[in-house]
Amino acid sequence: MTTKLVLATRNEHKVEELRQILKAQIPSLDVAEIQSARSSDLPEPVEDAVTFAGNALIKARQIVAHTGIAAVADDSGICVDVLGGAPGIFSARWSGRHGDDTANLDLLLAQLADVPSEHRGANFTCAAALVLPDGREFVKIGQVFGALRFERAGCGGFGYDPIFQAEGMDVTLAELDAEQKNQISHRNNAFSQIAPLVAELIKD
Numbered sequence: 001m002t003t004k005l006v007l008a009t010r011n012e013h014k015v016e017e018l019r020q021i022l023k024a025q026i027p028s029l030d031v032a033e034i035q036s037a038r039s040s041d042l043p044e045p046v047e048d049a050v051t052f053a054g055n056a057l058i059k060a061r062q063i064v065a066h067t068g069i070a071a072v073a074d075d076s077g078i079c080v081d082v083l084g085g086a087p088g089i090f091s092a093r094w095s096g097r098h099g100d101d102t103a104n105l106d107l108l109l110a111q112l113a114d115v116p117s118e119h120r121g122a123n124f125t126c127a128a129a130l131v132l133p134d135g136r137e138f139v140k141i142g143q144v145f146g147a148l149r150f151e152r153a154g155c156g157g158f159g160y161d162p163i164f165q166a167e168g169m170d171v172t173l174a175e176l177d178a179e180q181k182n183q184i185s186h187r188n189n190a191f192s193q194i195a196p197l198v199a200e201l202i203k204d
């Protein structure tokens with residue numbers, strides 16, 4: 001099977017989530033045509049942009065330059081109103097240890113310990129980038145708004161999901177199953193906009 005698309009992430013949680021989202025949007029998609037960055041020997045890219053979109057493009061461009069195959073990447077994070085939008089692009093390394101979900105979540109809960117419910121608004125933001133070998137680039141933004149709990153709830157998902165309760169729901173994202181989460185998530189919002197472009201790519 002020829003690889004037609006590379007997901008520019010080594011995070012297996014994200015790989016599975018993105019495959020499910022794209023498959024739901026593109027029923028004809030054969031996931032065997034999609035690889036993850038784990039199959040490459042590339043170093044981790046330096047994500048030194050100041051926006052989600054900029055960092056997503058950095059990751060996708062690196063894969064295309066190395067493989068010559070179209071790449072999709074995302075950069076996402078949680079933006080807390082009372083923190084002026086932080087952690088934002090620093091969400092994955094908020095505690096100083098990149099990818100340590102437990103430490104990141106513990107720190108954020110501690111920082112918000114005295115913040116009352118009415119001021120715990122937040123949103124998850126995702127920038128989805130598609131970069132093609134011919135140099136064309138596309139970026140779409142997806143968001144989901146809600147509020148932060150005082151304690152963890154649920155064992156699904158990853159990252160800050162256990163404390164994020166989306167608007168109109170009475171459970172956290174971590175209490176939803178994968179299909180339920182994917183219907184409302186910021187990644188779904190962003191990648192549902194990228195999906196038609198991917199569909200054209202896969203069709204060729």
